[in-house]
Amino acid sequence: MNVIKFPQGSVPVSVAAKVFGKDPSWVRAGIISGWLPIGKATRNGQLITSIDDMDSKQGRINFYISPKRLWEETGYLWDGTR
Template sequence: MEHDLIFDGRNIPVAEAAKIMGKDPQFIRLAMINKLLPIGLTYKKEGSTQYDFYISPKLFYEYTGCYFDSKND
């Protein structure tokens, strides 16, 4: 039941999100960068070539219907 779910705001690792969704981690990264996958945020520091990813447990659940328990990662 949804009311029993707890979203603590901890990040879901890209690899875990990819595994749950049956996708490659690069698919998750590129879809988030291109704003095609609304499950969190991407950030690239000025002058950097690398992105940082935050996958929200709540947004991930709302988009996929899959609950990620950060206590079990």
């Protein structure tokens, strides 16, 4: 049986955008809205689930994109580099 080893950490939004052939803002909006189930968006430890919360005046949003979830959705295996 061939076991896939996924790298530690988050896939950069820019890498995920290239994989999907879309703009990084498309990836961010998809993660926040829930229709792109590859990761989570948080601000100050709180989960962000509404596009209305994307207002930069409220502070920076951190995105975690799971290497495993990205692979499950696209077949792209991130090697841990940009």
